[in-house]
Amino acid sequence: MALSPTWxxxxxxxxLILDAIRAARTISRVxxxxxxxxxxxxISDLVRELIDDGLVVEAGRGAPTGGKxxxxxxxxxxxxxxxxxxxxxxxxxxxxVDLAGRPVARTSFQGVASMPPDQALPMIASQVDALLATAAVDRDRVLGVGLVSYGPQDxxxxxxxxxxxxxxxxxxxVAERLAQSLGLPVLLDNDAAAAAIGEYWMGAVDRRSTYGCIYMASGIGGGIVVAGEVYRGSSSNSVELGHMSIDINGDQCxxxxxxxxxxxxxxxxxxxxAxxxxxxxERLVPDPDTADFLTEFARIAAAANAGDPAARDLIERSARYIGAAAVTMTILFDVDAIVLxxxxxxxxxSIYQTVIQEEVDRRTVTWRTHPVRVMPSVNGPDAAAIGAAALxxxxxxTHGRTRTEEGRGAGSHARPVAAVAGD
Known part of the structure; x- marks a missing residue:
């Protein structure tokens, strides 16, 4: 049912109030x-409602300012x-993750690539159920599931x-079937967009800033966040940095x-x-036909970190290519920072951060009206998963949407959350 304009x-x-409290950690009504x-x-009326709903609690007194x-x-x-x-x-x-965006439990497993979706999704659902049980999280307090993957997607x-x-x-x-298995709403999104918004939710960036995120797992993606909102484009498949052309005579992708x-x-x-x-x-025996590129790549990275000149040369060359993408992101979107x-x-x-920062500094010198900082994600290798939960x-x-409004992929069985989003 559609919400009324007043609602x-x-x-x-x-x-808006919840987001301001989240960003400040602790804050007074004034x-x-x-x-x-x-x-x-x-402020007084809505903070009282949020306290009554159990979302907000009082946290002592602030420092004296001359009055009470x-x-x-x-x-x-x-x-x-x-x-x-x-x-x-x-x-x-x-x-x-909890309401503050802090991870409280984690698990991971392999083998999804070898399964069709009608086998993989029930396996994912069983892992979610097991993790909720292990963490002793009450399902009635779970708002939903963010499922993120590579693009393109609807x-x-x-x-x-x-x-x-x-x-x-x-x-x-995928969203509908996973929602059916879990009995929870499921929101599908892009992994790079999720990683980008996760930085905002964790307070790693200024909430008013414009920043970019370059996300690299087995592929390369990107995201742009403007004042806490992900730039979506017309179909939510924007900033696919991995598929920008850097050689017009290159092989077809x-x-x-x-x-x-x-x-x-x-x-x-x-x-x-390699x-x-x-x-x-000869030293690493990499398998170019493997489906598990992450493990093979990690071995190359470990060799580079240990000082292997050939491995470091490969990583630095990769970083300079990605630096070119970071320069394009800087010029197109005028970002304050780029998160890796x-x-x-x-x-x-550390290798990527150093080289990409050098490329941005060197190649945007005439465009820069402010410094652009290249920095690592605060969420590490789990940035996309944490960002998915943050979404x-x-x-x-913070958007005041109901579950069924946000994603039709959740299915009609998803329970409404009007009492949570706003009442």
Missing amino acids: TNKSRTRG ELAAATGLTGAT PRTLVQLDPRARYSVGVQMERNTCVIVI RRAGVLLSPQPSEPWLEYP PCGNVGCLENFAGPSALVRQ AATPALA AGPSFAVAG VLQSEL
């Missing part, structure tokens, strides 16, 4: 009014939870628009483009390059 406006106002532009009366010390409020982290599922081509990571329909890891996954209703960045700088490309480099092929997220950056992050929190709590 919607109140929900969004509650969301400070909330200054941060949101709302009147003191509105102000009462501080903060989120109750245990009031609500969400689940994040990152479905990589061969690896799946599942996290549970976010609203909850389907992947790619035949990877195998043909049966193409246009399979399965995506249809030619000379794609991913085919020069991605983990699978480096595994192939196999063709005699010094590395994902498991592949996690294993060789659920953001959708349900």
Whole structure:
């Protein structure tokens, strides 16, 4: 049922207050009014409602300012939870996060690439159920599940628009089927977009800033966040950095483009390059035909970190290609910072960060009106999974949306959350 305009406006106002409390960690009502532009009366009424709903608690008194010390409020982290599922081509990571966005439980497993979706999704559901039970999280406090994967995808329909890891996954209703297995709403999204918003939710970036995220797992993706909102484009398939062309005479990519960045700088490309480099092929014996590029790439990265000159040369060359993408991101979106997220950056992050920062500094000198900082994700290799859970929190709590409004992939059985999002 559609929300009335009054209901919607109140929900969004509650969301604005919740987001300000989340960003500040602890804050007074007076400070909330200054941060949101709302009147003191509105702040008092809605904070009282949030306390009654169990989402917010009082947290003592602030420092004296010449008058009566102000009462501080903060989120109750245990009031609500969400689940994040990152479905990589061969690896799946599942996290549970609390209302403050902090991970409380995690698990991972491999083998998804070898299964059709009608086998893989029930396996994912059983792992989610087991993790919730192990963490002793009350399912009634779980807002939903964020399922993130590579693009392209139809976010609203909850389907992947790619035949990877195998043909049966193409246009399979992944969100709906997982929701049916779990009895929880499921929100499908892009892994790089999720990793990007996870930085905002964890307070690693200024909430008013514009920043980019380059995400690298077995492939390369990107995301842009403007004042806490992910830039979506017309179909939510934007900023696919891995498929920007860096060589118009390059080989054709399965995506249809030619000379794609991913085919020069991605983990699978480096595994192939290592196999063709005699010094590395003899020492590391990389398998260019493996489905598990992450493990093979991690071995190359470990060798580079240990000082192997051939391995370091491969990583630095990859970093310079990705640096070119970072320069393009800087010029197109005028970002304040670029976050490097994902498991592949996690294993060789210091090399990538140094080289990409050098490329951005060197190649944008005439464009820069402010410094652009290249920095590692605060969420490490689990950035996409944590971000997936954060997207659920953001959708349900700060945007004031109901579960069924946010994603039709959740199915009609998903229970409404009007009492959570705003009432």
